[in-house]
Amino acid sequence: MGPGVRGDSVSDNSGRTAHNARVWNYWLGGKDHYPIDEQVGNTVTSMYPSIGEVARADRDFLRRAVEYLAVEAGVRQFLDIGTGLPTADNTHQVAQRVADDARVVYVDNDPTVLTHARALLTSSPEGATSYLDADARDPEKILRAAADTLDLDRPVAVMMLGILNFVPDTATARSVVRTLLDALPSGSHLALTHPTLELGGEGNAEAMAFWNKNATPPITARSRDEIASFFAGWELVEPGLVSCARWRATTTTDGRLPQEVAQFGAVARKP
Template sequence: MTGQHPTTEIDTSKPHPARMYDWYLGGKDNYPVDEAMGRQMLALDPRVPVMARVNRAFMHRATRWLAGQGIRQFLDVGTGIPTEPNLHQVAQETVPDARVVYCDNDPIVLAHAAALLRGTPEGETEYLQADVRDPDAVLEGARKILDFDRPVALSLIALLHFVPDEDGAHDLVRRLLDALPSGSHLVMSHATADFTPEESRAATDRLRAAGVTLALRSREEFTRFFTGLDLVAPGVEVPHRWHPELGEPVPGQEDGVIPGYGAVARKP
């Protein structure tokens, strides 16, 4: 780890999305408050753990596809708690000299950051303690590792549905992309209420009561994030239908549509 990171106290008084995600994936880096809220979400829709695994599998496939296209630099914002294989492991399996910068604002991710830095001898990985709502800080830290004169894959996996429009979600994405050169890519996945409106409304209300904002966006709203970019085929899709041939299917994903969208697009 090349940088110095601030020590931040972990708040265990309310659930945190990254720790809930860890619980859905069967991890142990979560607290009773996260499990309690996770079980409430499970009662509303028992597919939630499958959604988490499908989302993770989408990230693997998108990273594998990008590495196969020759992309050698990755900026992963909203990293979450490390779960192998991590993005750098997938990328460096194809491109051993890939450079990867992880970024998250959750101190529990910082506590496990060493697991994110075990890459290939040829490659380089770094972890930044920063928030997507402060894109200047994200870019400043990333520039120390990544060459912004060469294409970068910006990965925003299961992140923007925690940033409402009133917090400038679209502007944040645009500011990050504006700093990247032509040939860079945007990788995004996002939850939606398009397929399960009643369950999604109930989940949003429960999370809001616990202090977690959830901004579920429609297909049209999600697609707006890619304005001015060239979508990679098949375009905006439910995550498990985006290039399924690039990975193993997730058990349970065949039981109906997973309520989310995923897409990859190239900056002209």
């Protein structure tokens, strides 16, 4: 899922290092990855077996969040930061099923992601998609470039799924979010997911340490309170900040919600 800091890591014989976008693609059952990504992904899975469930729950959250934003909130503009490699139900596809005039800007700084996005993510004729090569830690650049496709005087939904965990300093991460959100009008929304060592994720600490030694970019888990701080001053949409697997999820046949995963998710509105 995109922009981050390259850390010390191992590589294969070709010099490749496992990268989050490709490993995530592997966990989701995609084909856009290398053997080094499978190797690291399998090791992480052996250390933290539910990581594949986290990946799938995060992707399902994206679909439900975009459907909510397009249908119930009436949003027609989306800024998807750290989009990752294209897979099923990308942001513009979900939004344009509801509103064919939806406009989406994808942001990433991985050349592989951008190449795949430009080739595969084709807008409806009534809407628009564009792709920015930018780092999540440069919100001013993102806003300037996004203004070529989006009207920043009208509500925008900012999608930051599994991206702030690649900004290790929490104060810096808050500053990134605040710069983006302060530039947007009332009625804008923030959809965010973030890994945690809570929600049963305590066992993920060892796997994260392995990741940070053997893949890029390095990852940081945060607590509920730290993640909640990204939404300061905005109105959380029900059910608030919960495991992303349970955010507006449908119940099973026996009336139960899906199993929690160690990834918080929430959507909030700017008053």
